[in-house]
Amino acid sequence: MPIGSASDTIRKFNAVAQANEETLKKNPYSDTYKIQQFDTKNYGRPPPGSKTEARGVKAGVHVCREILFLCETIDQNAEGEEPHKWVKFGKLFNIYSFYSDKLVGMLIRARKYGLVHFEGEMLYQRQDDEKVITMLMALQEIRESLSASGDPANCIQIRRSSAPAPFVPPEVKEKPRLRPIRSDSVTSSKAKFEAPSSINTESDPLPVLGKPKKPWTPKDTSKAPVFCTY
Known part of the structure; x- marks a missing residue:
C-alpha cells in the first residue's frame, strides 16, 4: 500500500x-457559535446531495402516489358527473380506512394543490360525515398533470393543459334527522314517579303507612325521685 507524503497528511488533517x-459554528452550545444567515431560496432545505435530501425526494414520490x-x-365511489364528482366524507372514510389511516392528511394536501374541495379546515369522523368532498378535475386530467417534482420542499407539481372549470357546489339533499322516541319501558318507569291525577290531596288525605303514632302527653312527675339538698 503506497504511503502518501507528509504534505498530503497535513492537508487531510487541515480539511x-x-x-x-x-x-x-452552527452548534449553539459551542463557544465559536455564530448566528446563521440564510437566503430565502435555500432556507428550510436540506444540504444538496445529502441523505436528507434523498429521503425528501423519496417521500415526495410516495405522497404523489397516495394522492x-x-x-x-x-x-370510483362518487356521484355526479366529471369534472366535479362528489362524495360524502363518512362514506369515503369507511372505504378508505381499509387501505390507509391518512385520509384527512391526504385530503388537506390534495386541496392545497387544487385537486379537491371541502369546507372547513379539518374533518372529523361522525361529526363531519355529511360534508361533501368534490373533485375539481377529471381523473384522467389528474393522472396526466400530477407528478413528483423532485424538490423536498414542494414535492408535487401540477401541470395544467387548460384553465380549471368553474366550481359549482353540488346540490345534496340532507336526510331528515329522526327524533328519538321513548320506549314503553322508559315511559312506564317514568309513570312510577308521577302522582296519579285522580287523587285530590286537599279533600282526600294521603294514606299513612305503618302504625299510627300516639298523641304526645306530658309525663307524670309525681313518681319521679326527689333529691334533697342541704
Whole structure:
C-alpha cells in the first residue's frame, strides 16, 4: 500500500479540522457559535446531495402516489358527473380506512394543490360525515398533470393543459334527522314517579303507612325521685 507524503497528511488533517470548525459554528452550545444567515431560496432545505435530501425526494414520490390513489378512490365511489364528482366524507372514510389511516392528511394536501374541495379546515369522523368532498378535475386530467417534482420542499407539481372549470357546489339533499322516541319501558318507569291525577290531596288525605303514632302527653312527675339538698 503506497504511503502518501507528509504534505498530503497535513492537508487531510487541515480539511478535517476545517470541517469540524464549520460544524461548531452552527452548534449553539459551542463557544465559536455564530448566528446563521440564510437566503430565502435555500432556507428550510436540506444540504444538496445529502441523505436528507434523498429521503425528501423519496417521500415526495410516495405522497404523489397516495394522492393519486385517493383521487381514484373518490372517482370510483362518487356521484355526479366529471369534472366535479362528489362524495360524502363518512362514506369515503369507511372505504378508505381499509387501505390507509391518512385520509384527512391526504385530503388537506390534495386541496392545497387544487385537486379537491371541502369546507372547513379539518374533518372529523361522525361529526363531519355529511360534508361533501368534490373533485375539481377529471381523473384522467389528474393522472396526466400530477407528478413528483423532485424538490423536498414542494414535492408535487401540477401541470395544467387548460384553465380549471368553474366550481359549482353540488346540490345534496340532507336526510331528515329522526327524533328519538321513548320506549314503553322508559315511559312506564317514568309513570312510577308521577302522582296519579285522580287523587285530590286537599279533600282526600294521603294514606299513612305503618302504625299510627300516639298523641304526645306530658309525663307524670309525681313518681319521679326527689333529691334533697342541704
